[in-house]
Amino acid sequence: MASGSTDRVDCARLAEDAAVLERVYALSELPRLQDLLADARGSVRARFAFSKLEAGRAGAMVAVQAAPRLVCQRCLQGFELPVTSDSEIEFAMSEADTSVDSPREIYLMDEGSVSLRDLAEEELLLALPAIASCSTPEACGRAPSSEERQRPFSVLQDLLKKT
Numbered sequence: 001m002a003s004g005s006t007d008r009v010d011c012a013r014l015a016e017d018a019a020v021l022e023r024v025y026a027l028s029e030l031p032r033l034q035d036l037l038a039d040a041r042g043s044v045r046a047r048f049a050f051s052k053l054e055a056g057r058a059g060a061m062v063a064v065q066a067a068p069r070l071v072c073q074r075c076l077q078g079f080e081l082p083v084t085s086d087s088e089i090e091f092a093m094s095e096a097d098t099s100v101d102s103p104r105e106i107y108l109m110d111e112g113s114v115s116l117r118d119l120a121e122e123e124l125l126l127a128l129p130a131i132a133s134c135s136t137p138e139a140c141g142r143a144p145s146s147e148e149r150q151r152p153f154s155v156l157q158d159l160l161k162k163t
């Protein structure tokens with residue numbers, strides 16, 4: 001779908017224009033997300049509102065909305081987790097170029113441009129839990145019981161059967 005070249009945008013120019021861009025990416029297009037997904041169905045909706053910051057820097061408000069199917073780390077079943085996230089981003093040429101006291105997330109540009117897809121992927125990854133699990137014990141296919149904690153090997157066997 002979106003090729004790398006057309007997805008790259010010039011941050012300074014968009015900030016000058018106060019451009020607002022909206023994109024939808026299939027979750028299957030986001031390489032860093034794949035290990036977390038139970039399956040790659042679905043998409044992420046992203047909104048980028050560019051603005052000029054102090055000292056002529058380029059910034060953007062990045063917002064994402066998605067409902068990826070993650071793998072529960074308790075029951076190893078797929079479950080849908082609706083997430084929304086937004087961050088204030090400040091674009092910088094290099095680590096050395098960043099303003100120390102910026103309240104914003106620093107995002108490094110590649111020769112003045114960034115990939116909107118990468119930016120959306122980064123924001124979505126920030127929104128996901130470090131350890132995914134079904135939101136309620138009732139929904140979880142197999143919450144660890146006291147019995148299982150005493151029998152770790154049977155749990156391990158179950159894990160092996162699923163791979």
Ligand SMILES: [Zn+2]
Nearest residue numbers: 072075134140
């Ligand atoms: Zn679960």
